[in-house]
Structures are given as C-alpha cells and as structure tokens.
Amino acid sequence: MKNTRILTLTALAVAGMMALTGCASQASADAGASPAATGAGTPATELRLGYFANVTHAPALIGLQEGLFEKELGDTTLTTQVFNAGPAAIEALSAGAIDATFIGPNPSINTFIQSQGASARIVAGVATGGAALVVRDGISSPADLAGATLASPQLGNTQDVALRSWLKDEGYSTDTTGGGDVHVTPTENAQTLTLFQQGQLDGAWLPEPWVSRLVVDAGAKVLVDEADLWKDGAFPTTVLLVRKDFLEEHPQTVEALVKGNLDAIAWIGDNPDTVGAEINKKLTADAGKGLSDAVLARALEHVTFSANPHAETFQQLVDNGLAAGTQKKGSIDGLFDLRILNGLLGADGQETVSADGLGED
Template identity: 65%
Template sequence: MRRRTAIIETALGLAAAVMLCGCAALANATQAGSPASSGSTSAGTAAAELRLGYFANVTHAPALVGVEEGFLQDALGDTRLSTQVFNAGPAAIEALSAGAIDATYIGPNPAINTFIKSGGASAVVVAGAASGGAALVVREGIDSADDLAGTTIATPQLGNTQDVALRSWLSAEGYTTDTMGGGDVHITPTENAQALALFQSGQLDGAWLPEPWVSRLVLEAGAHVLVDEAELWDDGSFPTTVLLVNRQFFDAHPQTVRDLVAGHAASVTWLNDDPDAAAASINARLTADTGKALSNEVLQRALHHVSFTTDPVAAAFPQLLEAGVTAGTAKKGELDGLFALSILNALRADAGEDPVSAGGLGTE
C-alpha cells in the first residue's frame, strides 16, 4: 500500500510540474496550426466527471488495475471517474463520438478510423498502453495458411485492430475476403466470449483475438496458435492498445487530461514493477466487470505475451492505416496530428525516462 501511494503521489506531483509546460506546448502547437493540440492555451477547468471506456481484456490491463487499485481516481482528484466496458473498438468509438464517454482505451485501427473520418476533429492519442498479445488460433487439422481455404474465422468486430490484422495477413497469403463474410476465407465478427463458445462447439475454425482470449481458446478449447502477430513485425513490437481522448474534452479540460495521463502512467509502472500483485488485481477487476475470473494458467500465459508501455509505437500507424485501407475497413487519409504526447513526455522527462516518439504525426 505504501508503494502504491508513493507511485500515485509521484505521478500527481509530476503532473502538476508539467502544467505550465503543457500549456506552452498547446500554445505553440496552436500557433503552428497543429490540429492535435488546437484549442485552449490555458489550464482550463477540471472536469466534474471523466467517463472512461475500456475492454475486459488483458491487453487493457492499465485500465483494469488503474480502476481496481485506484490509480486513475486518485490522480483525477475531485474529478469523478465513471467507466464503461466494451467488447471492441468500433463500439467504443461510437460512444466516444456520441459524447457518451470522454476517453477510452482502444486498439489503434479504430483510433485511426475516427481520426480520418472526422478530419482530425474527433480524438487524439495521448499515450500508449500495451504492445503484443494478439494471435490467430485455429482448430486441429489447420497447420499452415494453405489449410484455410473455405474456413470460417472470427474477429472481435468489423474494423477492429484484430479484424484488420487478419484481413491483411490473409491478403498477403493470397486469399480474398470481404466485409460481408464472403471470399476464400469467411470472416465473422463475433463477440469474444461467443467466439470461444462457437469454437468449442465446432462452428468456428479459428479466431484472431487479443489476450486473454487467445490463451482461453488454447487452454480451454484445444486451439493452437497459427500466427503470433508479433512475428509479423520487424522488431516484434506493435501497438495493441492506446489511450484515446475526445478532442473537445482534450481542449476544454487539459488539466483533467494531464491527471488522466498521470494515473495511467502510474498504472503502467505498477504493472511492470509488481507483476504478481498486478495479476491478482487484473483478475479482481475482470471478476467485477464480467462475473468470472480467469484461471491462473490462462492469466499467466496471457501476461507472458503482452508488454505494458506508455509508448504508442506511433511509427506503426501508417502501416496499420494501409492495412485497413487494403482490407476495406478504412479510408485513405492523413494522420498528421493524431498524437498529442507532450503531457506524457513531460511526465517521462521528470521521471528520468526517455521521450516517446509521435512518429512525425503530432506533438511530442
């Protein structure tokens, strides 16, 4: 408890220390015409409430422990935290765009889609959250890409990050797909828990999913991994989850956004510093949100395949956009201004950490 309190107090202190720095960055970006940091050049007012979305997935562990351990609420102070759990990114984006939530943990492809569709007016990425932890798992008898013709494969939702990854990989393997479930391989967007049940009953041949669902299909349903997505990236690092904030909220309440980023950073630090306690906390929050804990075997396997980091791996986003366009789930567009990392990097600097890159697509 003492260590947890120290992490929170440090994050809050650093957030206060970057107040003027963040405001200056906003002002400079506005003068330069950067859409990612346009709007208020003052500290603004703290929001009365921050409505946060996340998924009940291990890839969203910074949100899970941030809520369960109080890192987020403690950092937000008098701003009340309320939460909503989603199954996949497109649904969370609908809520964010409709004003039902103010920020959300989300995969990169839905973040890209909303940014492009709105001409950069909808939301900005303020931090990374997780890297890795996604794979294509299949039934017995499928041992290579050559065995996939005519199969039915699930993804969490049309246009979500795993859906795009599957479509892109199948295209590279010479298969055709379409967004209506046709083509050489039939892709059926399916809620994660239902995908597990359908696979167990033999109605699915496989699924491209995030953790812990990869591990659940492997350990509970006899699936095996055909493609670990990490193998498709040069250094094995790819963004799975980022922290996305509604643009209007970002402009109106920069102080609250700073507090949110500070609480998020504290959650990531705690996850990496105390993995045993983190695993228990993740399971406690999953139980509260879904009514069921993960087995220790599933949880440990899932955590082994996910890295928690505040780096959004911005350099990967143009490739992710290209994959979405090729898959037919995204439109061509510019990503300039998608990232607003000045708050995060000021926190990292005061903590003695190196800055993370916006990949030329926003402020650092």
C-alpha cells in the same frame, strides 16, 4: 536634470524591451508546451472513461482496481463503461457519451480519418503485443485455410484488420459480409470461445486473454503470432484516446488520466507476483467471472505494457486497413498529441516518446 531624464527614459525602454522579450520567450515556450502546462482550460467535473475487459487493457484494469486514476483525478468524478471492441467504443466517443477510452489503434485511425481530424487524439500508449490467430486441429499452415470460417472481435477493430490484411497477403479474398475464400465473421469474444468449442469456427484472430482462453480451455493452437509480423515484435495493441474537444477544454484532467496510466504501468512492473490476482478481481467484477491461473499466466507473457504508442507503425496500420477494406483513405497527420505524456515522462527523468511526425510530441 536633463541627463537624469534621459537615463530614466533609457531604463524604461530597456525594461520594456526585456518585458516584451520575456513575453515573446514565454509565448514561444507555450507554443510547444502541453495544454496543461500552459494553464489552458479547467479541470472537468466528470471523466467518462471506456475500456475493455481484456488483458491487453491491464493498465486500465489495474488503474481502476487500485484506485490510481481516482487518486490522480482528485475532485473529478470518474465513471466507466466496458466495451467488447473498438468500433463500439468509438460510437460512444463520437456521440459524446464518453470522454476517453482505452482502445486499439485501428478504430482510433478510423475516427480520425472519418472526422478529418476533428474527433480525437491519441495521448499515450498502453500495451504492445498480445494478439494472434488461433486455429483448430487439422490446420497447420495458411494453405489449410481455404473455405475456413474465422472470427474477429468486431468489423474494423484492430484484430479484424490484422486478420483480413494477413489473409490478403496469403492470397485469400475476404469481404465485410463474410464472403470470399476465407469467411471472416466478427463475433463477440465470449461467443467466439463457445462457437470454437462447438466446432462452428475454425479459428479466430483475438487479443489476450482470449488467445490464451482458446489455447488453454479449448485446445486451439497458434498459427500466427502477430508479433512475428512486426519489426522487433513491437506493434501497438492498446492506446489511450481522448476526444479532441475534451482535451482542449480540460487538459488538467487529461494529464491526471495520463498520469494514472503511467502509475498503472509502473504498478504492473513493480508487482509481478500479484498483478494476475488483481487483474482477475477486476475481470470478475466486470464480467462476472475471472480467468484461470494458467490462462492469466500465458496471456501476461505475451503482452508488454508501455506508454509508447509506437507511432512509427501507424502508417502501416493505415495501409492494412485499406487492404482489409475496413477504412477510408485519408491522412493521419495530427493523430497524436503526446505533449502531456512527454511532460510527465521528462519530469520523472524517463525517456520521452515520438509522434513520428504525426502530431505533437
């Protein structure tokens, strides 16, 4: 009996140790897993999503046009809001009016720094490329820009920062009130086209399709393709940004959104002959008018769609914003949470992406 009791106690002890080891192993696995994978939070009843009516936001346009987001979201209701540029979308995100948005990297950086990391996280990439400085006839080099008036979509947006930092590198001064050696006037994109056609603007740094609209419809020429300023031509134009609180409370819903983004990127790659027409349908619904075939074809040639947010470029983007005078100093450590994205990529046998030490991956 004594030996039996000893064996029984030993077995219980071993079982207990195995259980504790199992719990420790699970805790260790959960520590590096995405919030959705750990079962944290609950699905949201509603997802309020922002995006722009730009070709650089084509995965958003296709995801909505083809019902890809709604398919992944299931019972979660999807509502959307269209913005002209990033700072306006950040205002809505900060006010709790939207939960996530397709947006440029610089406004994402700004809100993270200003909130000391409390506002939002980048959960996926969307697009690279597709931005340029276009100018009127008579301007053929940076030296011809002295005294010129150039537009950008909005003060502090990604193209505004790119324009101001490039001008500084070329030896020109600018300020946020339109003064300086070159006058930068943030202007809504459609108004920029009109003003350029009227001769009231000398050029503009814009995203697609507005670059192509000014080239094809208004006779502008490209002075600077932003791709030429980055290693291998890869610079982020659009990322997917989610409110930090929403990500923590509803990781399953964020996973569905990220999956919809991946589905849309794949759809674009799989349907090269019809993607333009489908984008045009959504642009027509959002803006009341679509784009010409020539504009769409040119715009799509200059944009690459990928879920990689190119985190390795973000410190340079911070430096550009500081040089442009459009953002505060601060750390972007923690800006990225790519765990959900990488979980989906890994499950599909695709290569995962890096946060470059700036958050979770």
